[in-house]
Amino acid sequence: MIARGGKSIYGASVGILMLDAQFPRIPGDMGNALTWPFPVLYRIVRDASPDLVVRQRAEGMLGAFIDAARDLVRDGADGITTNCGFLSLFQEELAEAVPVPVATSSMMQVDMVNRVLPAGKRAGILTISASTLTEQHLTRAKVPAGTPIGTTEGGSEFTSAILGNNLELDVDKARADNVEAALALQADNPDLGAMILECTNMCPYAADIQQATGLPVFSIVTFISWFQAGLYPPRH
Template sequence: MLDTDFPRPPGDVGHPGSWDFPVKFRRVSGASPDRVIRRGGAGLLDDFIAAGESLIAEGCCAIITSCGFMALHQQRLAAALGVPVAASSLVQLPLIESTLGAGRRAGVITYDGANLTPEMLSACGAEPSTPVAGVPSNGAFHALIESGASYDRAGLEAEVISVACDLVARNPSIGAIVLECTNMPPFAAAIAQACAMPVFDVLTLGRLLYSSTCPRHFTGME
């Protein structure tokens, strides 16, 4: 988890009620949004690895992060930890695009369009040319996460829906949307309805990892 204090309602990666299985959280001291998003997590990789190791020691079967901009470190985190690791919801992009028809692709909604680089997409195995749109730097998401504004659910939802609809309008080949920001899943259903297409996020990623590392047991014939 990044080192933040803004509200995390159900649907946010940091709310235990967002998950239908047990989760554990570990905050990485000094991992501010600015340091991770705009400075690439400089000097923090060892701290993230240490946090992952402590979670694994407590029995965790897979690791995710609370910021999609950790995508840049996907390979190093996965190599350092002995369980499946997904540093960003963006790691789902190659799988999602393989499920879409020919000529269709996934688009990304992000917290910061200026800093989500082709290099980050490539680090997750995605096409560097993937269509990306960020929420406005003077909007509700940035006010909440970096300026201490109160949680404006209606404003946040309207903002991300507007960005998603505009991205799809500008890129008619988009057949699915991936939310980079782990604070956006509370609005995934509204985005799916507005854009009439599937929406993937950190919660779909977490459920995939958990269901594969802790598969269900089936018995009997009925």
């Protein structure tokens, strides 16, 4: 057997572009390395704050994200993702800039999930900020027109703590915000068959949402677990 080189790091096939944030990343959050059953590579994009990316369309940050993605590929990543669903805005540009697959947003799952649901059912999106989730974000992620959208905006903790980049997070209140938002989305859409969590910080509450709604819940964790399985298939 001949082993081939060319990378600095081996065995960590997924490279994650991280926002420059300080809020707590609890287990289940994609920015907590304990979340993943496989090794990942992280690269922080400096000055890319949650507010800038979610509320200000990551204005002026495309070049920094491209540079960080290229660094991850040079280090050994076989595929690139991000830790904010709003970065679907950069899907095309990042895919053109690096020679590996790119999956910027969990919202890219919506069309795929729709295909596996029972007849008459469709997936909806739960987002941290419906007021700033634009048609361009959805179009870049190939989200079908008319997809129902719910949000944690107006809750007591989750949106304000994450987008405010707070040093503390009341996990119980954040969980309640996510469950209440999911239930409201379900109540408003009787044809809802599944939920896609736009925000990567929602992943710790996926099981709570599923239990409360009885619906399948898909997140960046489900998406990147699938992504990684293709980048680095297990041997049996």
